[in-house]
Amino acid sequence: MKALKKSTLALLTLTFSLSLTLAGCSKSTPEPAASATAAPATSTAPAATKAATTDLKPYEVKLVYPGTPQPDQAKVEDAMNKVLKEKINATIKLMPIDWGQWDNKTNLMIASREEFDILFTAQWNGHAVNVGKGALMPLNDLIGQYGKGITDSLDPAFLQGAKINGKNYGVPTNKELAASGGVVYRADIAKELGIDMTAVKTMADLANVLKTVKEKKPEMTAFFLRDGDNLNAHYLAQYDYLGDSTIPGVIMKDGTDTKVIPKWDQPRYKEILKLTRDFMQKGYINKDAATTQLSGQDALKSGNVFMITSSLKPGKDSELANATNLVGKLGQIELTPRTISTGDTAGSMLGISVTSKDPARTMMVINLLHTDKQLNNLINFGIEGTHYTKVSENIIKATDAGKNYAPGAAWQFGNQFLNYLYDNEDPQKWDKFKEFNKSGKKSPGLGFTFDSEPVKTQVAAAVNVGKEFDAAMDTGSVDMDASLPKYQDKMKAAGIDKIIAEKQKQLDAFLAASKK
Incomplete structure (x- = not known):
């Protein structure tokens, strides 16, 4: 990937801080347009x-x-x-x-x-x-x-x-x-059960809430998780994949380090997996979390789910309430800082x-x-x-x-x-x-997008390994200590070291060019 020139980066950083209503007219490099019926x-x-x-x-x-x-x-x-x-x-x-x-x-x-x-x-x-x-x-x-x-x-x-x-x-x-991560929950049920949701500040704080729901509403799924929407999702864990999140190698959106590493080398990765596994073993999470075909929105619509994870923004709970026929019954809690990344x-x-x-x-x-x-x-x-x-x-x-x-x-x-x-x-x-x-x-990688072309063979193999392991591990459906070594071995065989080295090389070139 060609590095952005300093002037382009300055424009990008400036526009992130401006109102979304700012008008801009940015002309891209022409590409041939193929159209049988193109109008003038x-x-x-x-x-x-x-x-x-x-x-x-x-x-x-x-x-x-x-x-x-x-x-x-x-x-x-x-x-x-x-x-x-x-x-x-x-x-x-x-x-x-x-x-x-x-x-x-x-x-x-x-x-x-x-x-x-x-x-x-x-x-x-x-x-x-x-x-x-x-x-x-x-x-x-x-x-x-x-x-x-x-x-x-x-x-x-x-x-x-x-x-x-x-x-x-x-x-x-x-x-x-900007983006933040958190949970959307049944505010009406929380009120009914006398749960103080204002006490929830971290992922670990969810434990007492879910325990109460499990005990007092055993017919409900206390915490609905699925592949891609769980406590280890990029919007909650704050991973910056520097582009496509199916391609391994991350920095942290809420950090300052620009060293690209496998996500399992970030301490919070294992902490989140352990917490999620604990929630699964205690019966808080739907047993089919790794394989369910339901979206979080559809799960809420079923009327039998207390909480889901979600990428958040102002009014996300109201948007979901209108889509799920739960108007006035949902609330949201941010669990991460607000960040801005290229992704x-x-x-x-x-x-x-x-x-x-x-x-x-x-x-x-x-x-x-x-x-x-x-x-x-x-x-x-x-x-x-x-x-x-x-x-x-x-x-x-x-x-x-x-x-x-x-x-x-x-x-x-x-x-x-x-x-x-x-x-x-x-x-x-x-x-x-x-x-x-x-x-x-702003993420330290803001403005950079990884070009996977030089390692596309390794990327294809790594994506398949991710499909094999991520859903089960991220939803607490399997034990991390037993599964993680196998996951790492297969990623090594797929070529994760080459992917990360290429991602680091491109990011370093981008950062160096941005300082000129």
């Missing part, structure tokens, strides 16, 4: 003219993203299509995949070269690995031609921080930049598959999700008068039919600052987002 660049403003639309052939854009299919999905598609047909003569097919099946199904789609257009992607979910597989196309030229609304509204730090070897392979969602800029993106038959039209759809308030709120909240009614211009109230379309995935699509707020949410939510971002501590 002059006709691709957020609302294309009807004259320009008539020059475009009809095209269906297939959007693949993680989430539970909704009963009224077809109705919402029809409403979105009315907007898209008028503006860019396109239609959309929503293709949600349950979280528990997401990795397997998308890997199969990529391997088989299935034709689709938009793929949700994130650095914590194999983004760099999929880029290495050639699954996602570079977007720099497409953004330049068809993404003016994106670059006008998105803080430049997002696109800059999400680059891999100078290229963007995903368009980041316009949302929070946070690429924590939610929409990429374009190399199998797309019309990348230009696909980028137009992504651009509209960043600029068109009607389209953005349709995909997130459904149809006005059916799934919600308006309380005021930007405040909505769910109807009885709202449960038929409540994906709870606003953080995935385009521009959260276009989102309506439910009447139970803080009306100052977006202002608090800005304050949240300003309070974040």
Whole structure:
């Protein structure tokens, strides 16, 4: 990976501290755009003219993203299509995949070269690995031609921080930049049982809470964990993988050291595993934690779960409450400092598959999700008068039919600052987002993204080893003392030393260049 020049790094660091509403126009290095029906660049403003639309052939854009299919999905598609047909003569097919099946199904789609257009992607979910597989196309030229609304509204730090070897392979969602980790819990149950949740300051403090829930509500799952969402998740343990979190080698987001090491050499790794194993053995955690197909959101929706882990931001509990039919019944507790890493800029993106038959039209759809308030709120909240009614211009109230379309995935699509707020949410939510971002501590690796190309063979092998061990160990399903030596041996055989050496080499070059 080529190191950023000092001026570029200075811009990146500055923009992280500014409001997300800061306008930026950052032109990427042109890449050839492959499109059978590409329209002239002059006709691709957020609302294309009807004259320009008539020059475009009809095209269906297939959007693949993680989430539970909704009963009224077809109705919402029809409403979105009315907007898209008028503006860019396109239609959309929503293709949600349950979280528990997401990795397997998308890997199969990529391997088989299935034709689709938009793929949700994130650095914590194999983004760099999929880029290495050639699954996602570079977007720099497409953004330049068809993404003016994106670059006008998105803080430049997002696109800059999400680059891999100078290229963007995903368009980041316009949302929070800082990140913290913690838990979301049933506040109504805590009140019923007389639990003082304000006493919870650390992971270890959860022990007494879970003990009480287990004793007084034995029918409930006290603590729902799953692969990727547990006490050892990157957002709680504060690992900075310097890019894709499936690739081994970390520094700490809340630290100052820039030496890249295996996560098991960080003292908190073993501490967290021991605590989680203790919780599992005491019956606080769901027994199927390592294999469950449920997301944390769906687990809460079942009504029989007290607590889940979660990446947090202002109002996360209210967002989940609306998505799970638990309005007024959830609370959240931060357990980590607020930090900002390069991975946070690429924590939610929409990429374009190399199998797309019309990348230009696909980028137009992504651009509209960043600029068109009607389209953005349709995909997130459904149809006005059916799934919600308006309380005021930007405040909505769910109807009885709202449960038929409540994906709870606003953080995935385009521009959260276009989102309506439910009447139970803080009306100052977006202002608090800005304050949240300003309070974040910058990771010592901020601005750097690892390019795995030089060690792609070792990375592929290491990712497979991670799939074999991480879920069981991170959820407390197996004993750490018995499993960790086997995990380390297999990672050694896969080539973890070469991966870490390459990651360190690139990080050192980046840091040296940033000081010039």
